[in-house]
Amino acid sequence: MxxxxxxxxxxxxxxxxxxxxxxxxxxxxxxxxxxxxxxxxxxxxxxPSLDDLHDPFLMKDMDKAVSRIEQAIENNENILVFGDYDVDGTTSVALVSSFLKSYYPNVHTYIPDRYEEGYGVSYMGIDFAADNDFSLIIALDCGIKAIDKVLYASEKGVDFIICDHHRPGANIPEAKAVLDPKREDCEYPYKELCGCGVGFKLIQALAERKGQTINDLLLYLDLVATAIGADIVPITGENRILAYYGLKVINSNPRNGFKAILKQLKKTTLTITDVVFIIAPRINAAGRMKHGNHAVALLTETNMKMALQFASEIEQYNSDRKEADKKITAEALELITTNKEEDRKTTVVYNENWHKGVIGIVASRLTETYYRPTLVFTKSGEKLAASARSVKGFDVYNALESCSEYIEQFGGHMYAAGLTLLEDDYENFKAEFEKVVSETIDPRLLIPExxxxxxxxxxxxxxxxxxxxxxxxxxxxxxxxxxxxxxxxxxxxxxxxxxxxxxxxxxxxxxxxxxxxxxxxxxxxxxxxxxxxxxxxxxxxxxxxxxxxxxxxxxxxxxxxxx
Incomplete structure (x- = not known):
């Protein structure tokens, strides 16, 4: 060190x-x-004061998003709230769907299957919407790169509102509204919101139009604080205010889903670290081991008896996740030693039988061990899927962008990303990734600081x-x-x-x-x-x-x- x-x-x-x-x-x-x-x-x-939260209408397209939702409600349309299967995605879906359902009944949720559909907006999800008479999809924590899928949806008569916080590509999808503070043409003052944070700004704007105040939204902040902690976004500015008040809710008046998790663990006062290491892994375990729908069900359940049942099931998924993670980490470490790859600047490992739900955790474990940019691959349908993790100070997203000729699809942040590629391109990608990192990384960044x-x-x-x-x-x-x-x-x-x-x-x-x-x-x-x-x-x-x-x-x- x-x-x-x-x-x-x-x-x-x-x-x-x-x-x-x-x-x-x-x-x-x-x-x-x-x-x-x-x-x-x-x-x-x-x-921290809630009065210091920014006006949600400062976000590009917020007025369009609110108008389209109000129009849907006026016309009695069915609304599908769609989100990714991780903590940020499932908390976002629970947040927006439960807020809308508080005054409008025609709201349904959809979490893509990690294995059948993969990350983000899916064609299966759009087909589900079209087949079941949903004319509006609100996509949370995903969608900023779903240009073709948004086009496909509009051909089927389904409109999109996108609420994302990932970096956009060169073009923005042609949705009815695209909320993303990282858009270059968005002048929203705070750029570091998580997906659930962007979802919160949307409900803040909707509430404002209904004559409600921020105090009417306090009970939703337990979800926002959990997403802020789990998604490892900066706890500065607006995130700090939201996390501060969200923790107060978790510790004084949490929703039944959180109560049920905490009842099993006999834990009383929680810090943001407890949220990251106790609540978040359990919510994540549903999407990793079974289906993200289980997490949304837990987070939106109002009946305590049912919440306890869901929490008990999720506790089992979390135990299964721990076992899989331990086994795969051991296999990955053995692979690195066997192939004599300890002296590389990167770690890239692949086994077609590894559980797709835990490769992100394994990538984090390998990064802790060897302290270098890391990718863990497994088979996903006809392609290979990977989770990437980086070391402090090195932008793995940019490194992947430099290897894009071998990548089918990728997205993420500076320190964590996901990608898919064809099996035939794996060895070329591995060599190119090692080359790009070796040429661009400051050697000091490979020593933990x-x-x-x-x-x-x-x-x-x-x-x-x-x-x-x-x-x-x-x-x-x-x-x-x-x-x-x-x-x-x-x-x-x-x-x-x-x-x-x-x-x-x-x-x-x-x-x-x-x-x-x-x-x-x-x-x-x-x-x-x-x-x-x-x-x-x-x-x-x-x-x-x-x-x-x-x-x-x-x-x-x-x-x-x-x-």
Missing amino acids: RWTLSPKPDPQLTNDLAKSLGVDSIIASLLLQRGITTFEEAKKFFR IKINAELNFNEITAKFYRVLKQFAPFGPGNMTPVFMSKELTDTGWGKCVGEDKTHLRLTMRQGKSNQFVGIGFGLGDKESIACEGKPFNAAYVIDENEWQGNVSLQLRLKDIKA
Whole structure:
């Protein structure tokens, strides 16, 4: 791991901000690193307000989208709410369909089958709409590249409204409205909404036309917060406001689907990290192992008894997903070793029998192991399908674009993408992808980096300091949990490897004669000799709380230690 210490902001600015806020200089420095320079900006950061959400009609085509939906309702048309099978897609479908159904009955949902239809808008979905008298499809978290499919739909008398957040191609589909803040001709002030966020702006605009306010939409924000966490979009600007209030809903008045999941897990107060690691994988498991419809059913169920039944089924899908993921990861690692591919700049592996539903997770696991841009392929019908994951700072979407002569279809973001290609093109693609990445990646990006926000002395870690630090949440891209470094630490003699397989490290550390803190380093068991032999060491960590038998104390979650 390479440790990168953030440059210290200007001392005068730091002192001025610390004074105006009544906080210490380290807190002021952390705020300046996040671009917060004034009392007013800090107030907005620490006290997110729904009043700071942007006017939804600033989004290109929003007026057209609202008019077309209002026309459909006036003419008693059937509306099909269509979305992808992942967390962002299923939460979007649950959000928009349940809002529309609150005042209009002719609304149906459609999630494509991962295996039969693949990602995004599908011909099967359009045929279903045409055959069942749906004249309007609202596509969520997909559709920005569905030019041919939108054309096909219009030939069948089916109109499209697209709500997407992925990067558009050279042309925009000829739908009735295309909502996507990443459109070059869209002047919406905040560009980083997830698919569910774009869906929320749509219902915000519809509600406004009905004379409702943002307070009438609060109960939908649990879905938006879940999608923001799961889709790993920046938790800045509007996303931060939506995530902040969405977490409040999850923790005070969640929908029955969330209640049912949490009842099984006996978890009370959730952070955005809990949403990402507890709720999101379970919602995702439905689309991965069975069908995304199960997730939408859970998220829209109003009967608690039924919600508990759906949650129990989804818990089983999640267990199946874990088993498949573990098995395939082991096979993929073996394949890399057997083919002696450890020294490449990329990881590209393929097995026709791998479960399509978990290749994205496996790609993430391989990226953690080898830390390089990664693609995991499996057979999907007549073609090969892959999930791509990248390392921090490298745009895998652009790399795939450079290999497009071998790709049938692809889409996604800087750090995650999906693609399909013909089996005959696999080896050529693999060679080209390795070539493109080798020529364009900065070698430093292939070494995992820990960005350290500030150096701390142990005597600066106090209950008051942590209380202020907690108010930086919700954390995520663009507002990561602050990482600190402390030097010249020694273990008090209680350090040891812990866990079933002794892969974790537990230390009780002291710096000089200051307070001592317990540190837990997950996966740092191999650093025992550095920390536990009486020699001083440096540690990179985040501060969190440990609750044991009703007592809450501060502890350090170690990210790395060095001699």
